Amino acid sequence: MSNSSVPVPISAFPAIREELKKSFRSGKTRDIAYRKQQLAQVAYMVQENADRFNEAIRLDLHRPYLETVLTELGPVVGQALLAIENLEQWTAPNPLPEAETAPFHKGWDLKTLKLPRGVVFIIGPWNYPMILTLGPLIGAIAAGCCAVVKPSELSSHFSNLLFELVPKYLDQSCYRIVPGNVPEVTALLDLQWDMIFYTGNERVGKIVATAAAKHLTPCTLELGGKCPVIIDENITPEVLNVAARRIAWGKTQCAGQICVSPDYVVVPASKHDELVEAIKDAFKSFFPDGAAKSDSYGRIIASNHHKRISDLLANTKGKIVSGGATDAGDSTHFIEPTIVVDVSRDDVLMQDEIFAPVLPIIKVDGLDAAVEYINGLPDPLCIYLFSTDDATKQKVAESTRSGQIVYNETMGQLGVYELPFGGVGASGYGTQMGRHTFEGFCKDRGSIDVPLSIEPMFAFRYPPYTEQGLNFFRGMYQREVPVPKHVVGTESLLGDLTDKVKQVMGI
Numbered sequence: 098m099s100n101s102s103v104p105v106p107i108s109a110f111p112a113i114r115e116e117l118k119k120s121f122r123s124g125k126t127r128d129i130a131y132r133k134q135q136l137a138q139v140a141y142m143v144q145e146n147a148d149r150f151n152e153a154i155r156l157d158l159h160r161p162y163l164e165t166v167l168t169e170l171g172p173v174v175g176q177a178l179l180a181i182e183n184l185e186q187w188t189a190p191n192p193l194p195e196a197e198t199a200p201f202h203k204g205w206d207l208k209t210l211k212l213p214r215g216v217v218f219i220i221g222p223w224n225y226p227m228i229l230t231l232g233p234l235i236g237a238i239a240a241g242c243c244a245v246v247k248p249s250e251l252s253s254h255f256s257n258l259l260f261e262l263v264p265k266y267l268d269q270s271c272y273r274i275v276p277g278n279v280p281e282v283t284a285l286l287d288l289q290w291d292m293i294f295y296t297g298n299e300r301v302g303k304i305v306a307t308a309a310a311k312h313l314t315p316c317t318l319e320l321g322g323k324c325p326v327i328i329d330e331n332i333t334p335e336v337l338n339v340a341a342r343r344i345a346w347g348k349t350q351c352a353g354q355i356c357v358s359p360d361y362v363v364v365p366a367s368k369h370d371e372l373v374e375a376i377k378d379a380f381k382s383f384f385p386d387g388a389a390k391s392d393s394y395g396r397i398i399a400s401n402h403h404k405r406i407s408d409l410l411a412n413t414k415g416k417i418v419s420g421g422a423t424d425a426g427d428s429t430h431f432i433e434p435t436i437v438v439d440v441s442r443d444d445v446l447m448q449d450e451i452f453a454p455v456l457p458i459i460k461v462d463g464l465d466a467a468v469e470y471i472n473g474l475p476d477p478l479c480i481y482l483f484s485t486d487d488a489t490k491q492k493v494a495e496s497t498r499s500g501q502i503v504y505n506e507t508m509g510q511l512g513v514y515e516l517p518f519g520g521v522g523a524s525g526y527g528t529q530m531g532r533h534t535f536e537g538f539c540k541d542r543g544s545i546d547v548p549l550s551i552e553p554m555f556a557f558r559y560p561p562y563t564e565q566g567l568n569f570f571r572g573m574y575q576r577e578v579p580v581p582k583h584v585v586g587t588e589s590l591l592g593d594l595t596d597k598v599k600q601v602m603g604i
Contacts (some may be wrong), residue, residue, distance in 0.1 A: 105275050107284045113273055114288055117216045117243040120270045126213065126241045129188065133181050135238045135267055139231060140177040142266040143170055146258075150227060153254040157223070159396035159429070160351060168350070169227035172512070176232055179514060179531055180239040187211070187239065189537050190544070206546040211539040213241035214315070215291030220282060220305065222296045223249035223398055229319075230259070233294045234272070236534025243271040244291070247285060250278045251398055290314050291536060295355075298450070299523055317527025317537050320476040320520050321356035321450050326507070327486030327493060329468050330365035330371060337368065340483035340505070341375030344456070345383065347481075347507030349434050352395040353454035354402075357479050359507050360450060361440075361457040363467040369460050373436060376456070377419045382432050383384040388433050389424065397430035397453070406432050406453040408445075415440035415457060442473070464489060468496045476500075476522035481507050500524055 105113070143150065147170055154165050180187075193207040194317055209454040221230030228427055230248050237244045246263075248256040256276050263274045275281065286293075286308035293401050295305045309316045318510040326344055328337070347359045364372050384391040397403040407423045410432075420435030432454055440446055440457040447457065461467045471480065480499040494502055503510050510518065514531030527537050557566035 103275060104281075107281060110275070110281075110284055110288060111247065112276070114216060114290075114517060116270060117245065117273065120268075120395065121213075121216055121243045126238075126243060126271055129184055132238055132241060133184060135272070136177045136181050136184075136235060138266040139235060140174045142262055143173050143177075143227075143231075149258055149262075150255070151231050153228065153258045154252070157226070157252040158253040158351065158354075158398055160246070161395065162194065163393070164350060164395070165227075168225060172228045173231045173235070176228075176235050176514065176531060176534070177246070180235055180535065183532065184239060187370055187532055188241075201264070204548055204551075206544070207265060208544045209373075210544050211240070212542040214538055215538055216243045216245070217292040217294065217538060218285060218288075218290040219244055219245065219246045221248045221295070223251035224351055224356075226252040226255040229296045233296070233317075233529065233534060237294075237538045238272070239535045240538035242538050243274050245275055245290075247275050247277065247282055250276065268388070290380075291314070294527075294537070295319070302525065317529065318520070318525040319356070319527070319529065320525035321452070322475055322520070322524040323360040323447070323450050324357055324477045324481065324499075325471050326362040326483070327464075327471070327482040328358045328362060328368055329343065329362040329482070329486060329489050330367055330463060331486060331489075332368075332483060334371070336376050336483065336485060336505075337371060341372060342379045342382075343483075343507050344481075345376050345379035345434070345504075348456050349380075349388075349394060349454055350508060352397055352432060354395075354398065354452055355508070356450075357508050357511065358452070358544065359430065359456065359481060361447070363459050363461045363470055364469075365463055366460045369438075369458065373418060373438060373458055376436060376458075380419065384565040388420075389422070389431055394434075397432055400425060400430065402452075403430040403432065403490045406451075406455065409451070409453070409455065410435065412445045413440065414438055414444050415446065420454075442470075447474075463473070464492065468493065471497055478520045478524040479503055479510065498522065520525070551559045 120126070124264045133293070150170060151162050151165050154160050154169065155162070188211050191209040195203070198207060200576055213240070219230065219237065226249060230246060234244055234246055248259050250256060260274045260276050263272065275285065286305065289312040292315050293305060293309050294317045295302060299320050299322070302318045302320050306316055306318065308535070328340065332340065344359050344362065350358065362372070380450060381582050388394040397406060403423070403425050407425070410417065410421055410423065415437040416439045418436050418438050420433040422433040424431040431523045433458065434454045436445060437455065437457045440459055444457070446455065461470055476498045478499065480493065480497055481503050482490060483505055498521055501510055501518065516530065517528035517533040518530040519525060519528035529537060557569050
């Protein structure tokens with residue numbers, strides 16, 4: 098497979114954008130049948146080229162075929178078909194329920210319309226290049242947008258294949274693939290877009306958001322962060338063993354290079370050693386002859402990323418109790434699944450998202466300490482909790498912030514298209530997944546049809562203004578408030594008075 102593509106010259110970018118704008122203004126992407134056909138073409142592209150996509154991703158990431166089928170090919174086809182099957186429902190006008198309509202507005206035909214945002218720019222990542230590039234494109238197509246898609250230059254085999262195949266399946270007047278590196282994406286960000294969808298890290302996310310702000314362009318930023326795992330001190334040995342396998346599986350998928358990979362574990366001291374041994378056992382069962390010899394284990398994407406991870410392992414003050422082997426030879430970029438204990442808050446492993454198969458396991462005194470530890474770091478994309486206790490689940494949900502919270506599983510949320518997936522704070526903003534991707538590429542447009550027959554009711558609003566009209570409109574704010582008034586500062590006054598009374602009475 099070729100590792101080079103004919104680049105699209107930067108000088109052509111404005112013309113490409115104008116062509117897409119012209120197509121969007123023509124209204125062709127508004128047609129539901131057209132959208133369904135383009136969505137079907139995405140599915141056909143994947144189905145008819147599955148082996149080529151598998152091979153491209155294997156060359157980029159040394160990823161096992163099963164992982165690619167499970168996390169890339171299947172979800173892309175699944176999301177395309179989901180959109181086809183539900184497009185009429187998603188795009189239909191949404192009338193305001195009668196019970197939510199104010200009496201004065203009844204008969205005004207209040208409803209919400211789904212307005213396509215326009216010509217959008219999608220920036221894909223390298224770690225899951227297929228679903229995280231084509232997934233947003235599926236949402237854009239379903240919403241009736243035109244799109245320029247910039248796949249990651251690091252997953253070059255996938256990028257080149259996408260550049261080759263998309264023109265054979267999709268309408269080039271509406272959907273274009275633009276490969277390239279930093280100069281290309283910089284030039285594209287200089288242009289005005291109707292929306293930008295970026296998946297990647299926080300540092301580049303800030304660059305994208307800054308560029309978008311120049312044109313007041315809305316964004317979806319799918320970032321990441323340090324997704325923690327909490328272990329409930331009251332779980333049984335059986336549940337702990339299941340937790341260990343699910344944590345180990347989540348940490349080794351794509352060699353830990355995924356935004357929702359378990360980044361670190363906080364565990365009560367009473368469960369620490371048991372959990373460490375259980376995760377070791379899980380690694381051994383996954384890779385009986387070692388991960389280096391296993392065809393079920395991936396590799397690090399590039400030499401600079403491998404060096405970053407190797408440096409983390411060399412500089413951590415924690416104790417490596419399992420794994421730790423690295424091999425940069427022959428471009429294998431191998432990092433062994435690794436467990437590190439006795440990791441302090443200021444350790445190099447706790448400064449940024451690890452994005453590698455390296456798992457710090459941190460002792461805490463209990464659930465309150467676990468929550469405090471997590472809240473001391475930037476808001477993650479996801480928090481994982483292994484517990485069978487409803488009160489524990491409620492406490493973690495109410496005491497922390499994250500894009501999602503998942504109980505008794507890791508990474509399983511990626512297959513739940515029914516719920517929104519997205520970050521909060523440093524882990525990003527906006528949502529995707531199934532209908533939610535479609536919603537992100539739409540603007541909710543309020544629609545009001547005011548009857549001409551009620552013109553006499555509007556007489557008070559027209560000049561010359563009258564006292565009668567003023568009295569009528571005063572009624573808008575002179576309404577009874579259903580909650581009693583609270584006088585600020587009364588608590589302290591009452592407290593002081595109570596204390597003085599107690600002193601006088603000798604209480």
